Amino acid sequence: MSAPLTKTPAPLPEELAAPERTGRRGAALVQRLVVARELGILAALVLLVVVTVIANPRFLSGQNVRDLLLSAAILTVLAAGQTMVIITRNVDLSVGSVLGLSAYATGTLLVVAPDLPLVVAVLAGMAVGAACGLINGAIVATAGVPSLVVTLGTLYAFRGLDSLWASSADRLQINAADLPSGFKSLGTARLLGVPVLFLVAVVVVVVVGYYLRTFRSGRELYGIGSAPEAARLSGIPVGKRVLTAFVVNGALAGLAGVLYAARFQTLDTTAGTGQELFVVAACVVGGVAIFGGSGSVYGAALGALLLTTIGTALPQLGLDPFWRDAAVGALILAAIALDRALQLRLAARLRGRNARSDR
């Protein structure tokens, strides 16, 4: 997978070289399909935007687009982290609760110490998230228990912890008035007209994307997801890598919590409830296979953007906003059906090639 593709190998006996070459052409074919898959989502997104703009030209007005990007930022950060976990054939359902806990922690910190530098508040939120991710990852990696079950448990536990904290501190809600203005301006700040929160999400996606594509440990995450047993036998430290994926995902969910606090500025213990399903949906729509081993963070980010755009475009198209969830559901089903069709075609074509080269 990570072997250099450009170098020509030393001349090999014909019978050895042939399968090698098919393998490479196969890899290139897979790569083309992945790119095609991402272009597909992008095309769907563009189509949606174009149709909406024709129906309502003001859809692309500055304020509208900024609102859209702000809403997408939080989901995108969550989807970037979730992609790392899903690629290893795991899932983290607790991200909504982690978001809530870290948003509340950041809010509390800023209420208690309003003069704190912004960076410290952001890092504190991420640290809370990373701690939650560590708990998830440690249980999954050491006890050998399916992550779906563990993170379903921590979905409840972290949310309960959030409530326990809020009720024992007698601060059930944190309002905009309680938060320092420096932090609040983060929610509305812009750089060259683009909301800063969205830029944060873009940076996260690019960094995670670069890591997954380039670093050896990033490639190993794909290996673990494709065939956990083979990965173990080939010397990949599976437990350590999975733990890392969960911790990074936790930290990113923590960051999403900080973004949430900055954007909405009114925090109670229900922040982020139900987000886990939208995050997994964004990944699946973006072509990240639910059983691991394939997909990219760029696809997941496009998925998040597409899901958010549907939510804001429907009212503009004159459709009841109630259609949003139904459209999201239909999109998920279409995406996994498409993935299955591509997978079957790819398998058939690779079989065809191997059969030809065997002759």
Add this chain to the structure above:
Amino acid sequence: MTVETAPAPAAPAPAAPARRGLTLPSGSVITTFLVLFLLVAAVTVPGFASTRNAGFLLLDVVVIALIALPLTLVVVTGEIDLSVASTVGLSSAVMGQLWIAGLPLEAIVPLVLVLGAVLGAVNGFLVTTLGLPSLAVTIGTLALYRGLAFVVLGDQAVADFPRAWTTWAISSIGSTGIPTVVVPLLVLIAITAVVLHATPIGRSLYAMGNSEDAARFSGIDVARTKLWLFVATGVVAALGGVYWTLRYGSARADNATGLELQVVAAILLGGVSIFGGSGGLLGVMAGALLLASVRNALQLVNVPSDVLNIVTGVLLITAVVAPQVTARVKRRLARRRPAS
């Protein structure tokens, strides 16, 4: 010399006690835990053992236990259905809309059950015919069905159902405090238990969960069986929607939001493996009752209900981690024995 050790040659001896340990009915640990908890709570928590409280507790557990019945079978085959709570919501919304349209409840209920069958069949078709992963499919239909519920009923609530029906839904048998609805639920539990544990169909579900290929080669029609399980889950979830609407006297599109996680939690707490192939109905029912009782008892001692989520989460994780840890300890002991 005892009879047990006499015929045993050196090697297979350690395996025998382990095998005997497995013959305990599945779910007996969680059931024991439930009984102990009920005893302790009855003595220490004031008001827990009252008939009134028992009635409330049972009313709260009815829909979860009901939906857990078919869903347990689905999980045993190695699949999952996360769309059940959305099916409850959509059934409730359709029920409300049909009631507004002037249909009598006697006609609405069968229609809603048919709707449930269709919703389940959609899941089943996508999973079995198209071969898509059920986790992803039912996350999709979770959003789709909930969305359709809002499309059907919007954010309004329909609350003028006939008094006779809504009072029946929360009535109790005589002065016992036991809700009337528990009786039909017990019948359904009995039917499901017989199907799962005493028929070839039930055995075939475990076979599929353990190895789908092996099940197929031994002549089981895996796809058709799974399709029917999804249909059954849809019908039962729709029944849950009808009951939910009557019990709270209100048809709303957001009814039972998030209930799927509670049902899955009860099933996993009851000892059913998320990968399929093991577990039983006794454990699942005990799991559902345990979750509800712990919540109920803590509420009585004034723990805020949101905080109870911690208990649910920790119980669930403990329930899956504990057997893994004991299995590992046992394996280590077994490995050490021949050496010493």
